[in-house]
Amino acid sequence: MKRALLGADEAFGPDRMPPPWPGRMAVIDGEQLFVRDTPATRPDAQPALYVHGLGGSSQNWTDLSDLLADRLDGQAVDLPGFGRSDPARHYTLKAFADRMIRYIEVSDRGPVHLFGNSLGGAVVVRVAGLRPDLVRTLTLISPAMPFLDPRRSLQGPVVPLLALPRADRLAAWMMARYAPEEMAEQVIAACFNDVTRVSEQRRKEAIEEIMVRYEKAHYADAYVRTLRGLVSSFLRAYLPGANSMWKIAGQITAPTLVVGGRQDRLVDVRVPPTVARAIPDSRLLILDGVGHVAQMEVPRIVARGVAALLDEYEHASR
Template identity: 65%
Template sequence: MKRATLCPERLLPQHGVPPPWPGREVRLDGMVSYVRETPATVPGAEPALYVHGLGGSSQNWTDLAGLLSGRLDGQAIDLPGFGRSEPGLRYTVPAFAARLVRYLEHSDRGPVHLFGNSLGGAITVQLAALRPDLVRTLTLISPALPFLNFGRSLQGRMLPLLALPGAERMAARRLTELAPEAMVEKLLEACVADLSRICEQRRREALEEIRVRYEAEHYAAAYVRTFRGLVSSFLRSYLPGSGSLWRLARSVRAPTLVVGGGRDRLVDVRVAPQAARVIPDSRLLMLGGVGHVAQLEEPRLVARAVLGLLTETGEGAQRHDLAG
């Protein structure tokens, strides 16, 4: 494990707050996935794929993908059941990883620079370990890798819900009880350490995303089943067998950047340093006053660390001055 290298601030573009990148529906194996495109601003840029966390969507990557568009040709995908993608058949880490593999094979964009936040971090670790041919570099932001002290997560209070047969109906009812505006505030408070870093435009976009969720009949079931699948993967990781996410992390060979938030309220803050220790070729960036979604709170710092990774490893097709 090494300390992450930050590229100079002057190399980042100075644009303000871009709107969500345009998206399109991709039908694959009879199911529609929604993919947002952040086109590169230079020729010959290498492909990137961004994977959101539990309850998130492809919009979580708007700022970071824009900041990296001078080096990477980005796509951000909505996982099955989330954002604007159709519901899936199974909501487990292996099932999500298999879906991404199929998408990369279908799109013929691999190998890619792979990004994962929270649940997306667990999924991308599995993908990078099992299909190294599809991954150039790996960036993990507050990855939801296994930890057993659920008292260190606000989501720990949801664990009893998973054992109830009517969990999905209860979750759906909870959605109808809270106004979209109240739900946005609850989510931001859980994910973000300093709410002043989230501009009004991003709040409006988050509100629109919540309204989309409220209209999707499958959303509550997708959320509960995904959370159940994630907890199951945590428990399996401490049992014998090949399915342990920590064992998979040890086998990742791609150059990796791990970003952790010192005020993360959803994933144990000790997970990011542990991931950096376990993954062989890794760099760690801990951001003391940041929460669970560093790419939203401090996108410029995260972008500088990603560009540092690409420069250090010789990845990225061009060495362009991003400000140009």
């Protein structure tokens, strides 16, 4: 593990606020996966894939993918059961990682520069550890890797409820108690440290995304089963066997940037340094005053970290 470098700020030009990138359905093994494309602005740009966190969507990458469009030809997916994608049979890290692997294979864009936030971070750790041939570089933002103290997460009080046989019904009932505007504000407060960084445009888009969730009958089931799968992976990580997420992280060969927010309220702040120590070729960037979604709260700083990683990768590839 080494300290992350930052690329030049002036390389990204003036701040702007693009709308969510256009989306389309991709059919993978007979199931529909919603994908947003961020077209590259240079012909020599390399392919990138962005994977969101629990309860998120491909829109979580709008700003970062725009900043990196001169170097990366980006695609952001809605994981199965989330956003506009079809529901899935299984909501485990293995199932999500297998779907991302199939997507890279079917789209014939690999190897890619791979990005993951929160749940998506854990998913892409598995992809990079098990299929190094598909990954050029890896960027992990507050990855939901194993930690065993639920008091260090706002989701901790929910964990005991996962043992209930119909926890999805309870989750649906709890969601129905809030208007989309109220739910969006709760999500923003949980994920951001400084909510004043969220523009009115982004708040409006967050409400629209919440409304999409409310329209999907499978969403509560997908959320609960995914959280169960994530907690299960935490427990297995400290047991012997090939499915330990820490063992898989140790197998990653791609140059990796690990980003953490010091004010993250969803993932234990000790996790990003632990992940960086586990991955052989890693760089660590800890950001003060930042919460769980650094790519949304301070996208320009994250882009500078990614730019430095890409510079290293390209220099080593010559």
